[in-house]
Amino acid sequence: MKVRWITVGYLVYLALPIALLFIGSFGDLWLNTLLPTGFTVKWYVEVAADPSFRRAFSTSLFVAVVTAIACVAIGLPLAYTVFRAQSQKIRALARILYQLPVALPPLVLAFGFILAFSSDALPWLGSVWLLIAGHIVLWMPYFLQTVVADMQRLGLRTLEEAAESLGSSSLQRFFHIVLPAIRHSILSGLIIVTALSIGEFQFSNLVSGFLNRTYPVVLLQAFYGATGFACAATVILLALALTASVTGAYAARGAARASTGKG
Amino acid sequence: MDERPSVRLENTSFTYPGGKAGVFDIDLEIAPGELLVCIGPSGCGKTTLLKLIAGFLPCATGRVLLSGEDVTAVSVRDRQCGIVFQSYALFPHMRVWENVAYPLRVRGIELADRRRQAEAMLDMVGLSGYGERLPAALSGGQQQRVALARALVFKPRVLLLDEPLSALDAATRVSMRDEIRRIQKQQNIASLLITHDQDEALSLADRIAVLHDGRLIQVAAPRVLYDYPADAFVASFIGRANLITSTVVASDAVDTPIGRLVTPPHAYPVGTSVQLLVRPEKIEPAASLAGENNFPATIVHDRFFGASRELELAVGQGMLKIDTPSREDFAHIHVPRQAVQFLPTL
Numbered sequence A: 001m002k003v004r005w006i007t008v009g010y011l012v013y014l015a016l017p018i019a020l021l022f023i024g025s026f027g028d029l030w031l032n033t034l035l036p037t038g039f040t041v042k043w044y045v046e047v048a049a050d051p052s053f054r055r056a057f058s059t060s061l062f063v064a065v066v067t068a069i070a071c072v073a074i075g076l077p078l079a080y081t082v083f084r085a086q087s088q089k090i091r092a093l094a095r096i097l098y099q100l101p102v103a104l105p106p107l108v109l110a111f112g113f114i115l116a117f118s119s120d121a122l123p124w125l126g127s128v129w130l131l132i133a134g135h136i137v138l139w140m141p142y143f144l145q146t147v148v149a150d151m152q153r154l155g156l157r158t159l160e161e162a163a164e165s166l167g168s169s170s171l172q173r174f175f176h177i178v179l180p181a182i183r184h185s186i187l188s189g190l191i192i193v194t195a196l197s198i199g200e201f202q203f204s205n206l207v208s209g210f211l212n213r214t215y216p217v218v219l220l221q222a223f224y225g226a227t228g229f230a231c232a233a234t235v236i237l238l239a240l241a242l243t244a245s246v247t248g249a250y251a252a253r254g255a256a257r258a259s260t261g262k263g
Numbered sequence B: 001m002d003e004r005p006s007v008r009l010e011n012t013s014f015t016y017p018g019g020k021a022g023v024f025d026i027d028l029e030i031a032p033g034e035l036l037v038c039i040g041p042s043g044c045g046k047t048t049l050l051k052l053i054a055g056f057l058p059c060a061t062g063r064v065l066l067s068g069e070d071v072t073a074v075s076v077r078d079r080q081c082g083i084v085f086q087s088y089a090l091f092p093h094m095r096v097w098e099n100v101a102y103p104l105r106v107r108g109i110e111l112a113d114r115r116r117q118a119e120a121m122l123d124m125v126g127l128s129g130y131g132e133r134l135p136a137a138l139s140g141g142q143q144q145r146v147a148l149a150r151a152l153v154f155k156p157r158v159l160l161l162d163e164p165l166s167a168l169d170a171a172t173r174v175s176m177r178d179e180i181r182r183i184q185k186q187q188n189i190a191s192l193l194i195t196h197d198q199d200e201a202l203s204l205a206d207r208i209a210v211l212h213d214g215r216l217i218q219v220a221a222p223r224v225l226y227d228y229p230a231d232a233f234v235a236s237f238i239g240r241a242n243l244i245t246s247t248v249v250a251s252d253a254v255d256t257p258i259g260r261l262v263t264p265p266h267a268y269p270v271g272t273s274v275q276l277l278v279r280p281e282k283i284e285p286a287a288s289l290a291g292e293n294n295f296p297a298t299i300v301h302d303r304f305f306g307a308s309r310e311l312e313l314a315v316g317q318g319m320l321k322i323d324t325p326s327r328e329d330f331a332h333i334h335v336p337r338q339a340v341q342f343l344p345t346l
Helices: A002-026 A042-048 A050-084 A089-103 A105-117 A130-153 A156-165 A170-181 A183-199 A202-207 A215-222 A229-258 B046-054 B096-105 B109-126 B140-152 B170-187 B198-204 B220-225 B234-236
Strands: A027-029 A038-039 B007-015 B024-030 B035-039 B061-066 B080-084 B158-162 B191-195 B207-210 B215-220 B242-250 B251-254 B259-262 B273-278 B285-286 B294-296 B298-304 B310-313 B318-324 B330-335 B339-344
Touching: A002 A027, A002 A042, A002 A229, A027 A229, A042 A050, A042 A229, A050 A089, A050 A130, A050 A156, A050 A183, A050 A215, A050 A229, A089 A130, A105 A130, A105 A202, A130 A156, A130 A183, A130 A202, A156 A170, A156 B080, A183 A229, A202 A215, A215 A229, A215 B158, B007 B046, B024 B046, B024 B215, B035 B046, B035 B198, B046 B061, B046 B080, B046 B158, B046 B191, B080 B140, B096 B109, B096 B140, B109 B140, B140 B158, B140 B170, B158 B170, B170 B198, B191 B198, B198 B220, B207 B220, B207 B234, B215 B220, B215 B234, B234 B242, B234 B273, B242 B259, B242 B318, B251 B273, B285 B318
Parallel strands: B035 B191, B035 B207, B080 B158, B158 B191
Antiparallel strands: A027 A038, B007 B024, B007 B061, B207 B215, B242 B251, B242 B273, B251 B259, B273 B339, B285 B330, B294 B330, B298 B310, B310 B318
């Protein structure tokens, strides 16, 4: 019974700020009262009409999508190499190296980028591609972790040995066995990367140029204006992140169904 | 019919880097249609042997021949060995029939044809109607059958089974054991089965190869192996055994910790130290001390198995294991003279 109340309490704690945001985004006036007064959708209309928000929205999506694609393109061969490494020591070392960005505050990475790319030799600070490069470094560990763990769980190595003994070439093994077997973890890795990229603030705030600020960076400016406007802008970010999570959940459920079968 | 051995290992060795582990100077043949069971304690090199034949490991010395062809330098892919892995290694994303048809798919056989062949193979292993399922929806025994069907569908030169029954529960294991034998006989394919289970080895094998510390100790038919073990290791690893160190006192008698034993006539000189083997089921309870090789005995351990009892007895200065159907307790035992075997000395 106690456990249930702890759960309920935690859920309320979790939902309350979000609920307030939601209410606030539809409130006409909110000054020194517990709840806002009046109902309006004007804040959403204003956010949608604001050119800097529109621009940030598409920048964020662009950064997230390109980061996700790059994580697959770079991360998949990387994960496979780490998984296949013969020596236990090399595997452990590779693991520590690729997990390092998780322990590093994005702030540290941002300072590094500012130092390296504000010089005349590498004057790329402020470009959207540099922003993407940073996001790849930040979120790659999560992708690798998801995929490598799945490879281990499946016993991919034995599956490949089996396929090899049955006469398949290394290319056939990759497309017939490896890729289909880990397709679900690739997908969920992608969801994680996308969701993290959309919500990232610290790094983007320091590294993005004025014309390609991401959505959370622009959102911060909104807090200096009307409360309702800020709430509406935040709810939009929330919806964006939520869409990513729900898609992820469906993908995971589909994966579970596929692996347990129908019979 | 091809008279060349399906598998032939010539002086084959492999050593794992940095360690003493591996297999050394293996000479072994598997005849067409023969089921050879390789048995040994864990770490003895059984699986290494299998990997050398399959090509997963390179030979350090010696050669591997399949149907007379030297395949020492041939890749795993081109060796055409059907392998059943310990974990079955079924492809989780493929349906059962797709798993079985996979070797045909990579050989470029048309969809309809390979589907038909896969279904026929599934029928043979007793899984008709299961083709559309995913491997995860099958029981352990059924997955095992799928793995067998997949390993046989492309008519491999040899079937290699790596501890195929170890992941199954006890009841399934025994029925699967008979299934493997039936399928192997029906396909008439040379097979190597790796196990550490002596019951499995004795009941399945045409011949058994005993491996110990990377070396072949003895290769023989199950009955020969049991009745005439090459050394104390084989004697105690295959079946239960009383190994008795003794000293020769006459041409038909030895002194042992349990007392003086009359033996079949032998040629060892008096004073030699010899090792004797007496199988527990050959020792009999006796009513009294009267008679040859009768000794007083005290029961120390008593394990009841229904059809038989396994007893441990204190006899003289030593201990004896005996198997007997007798339910009564007794104070004397009889060791028939013919039950006493001399183990070859090194």
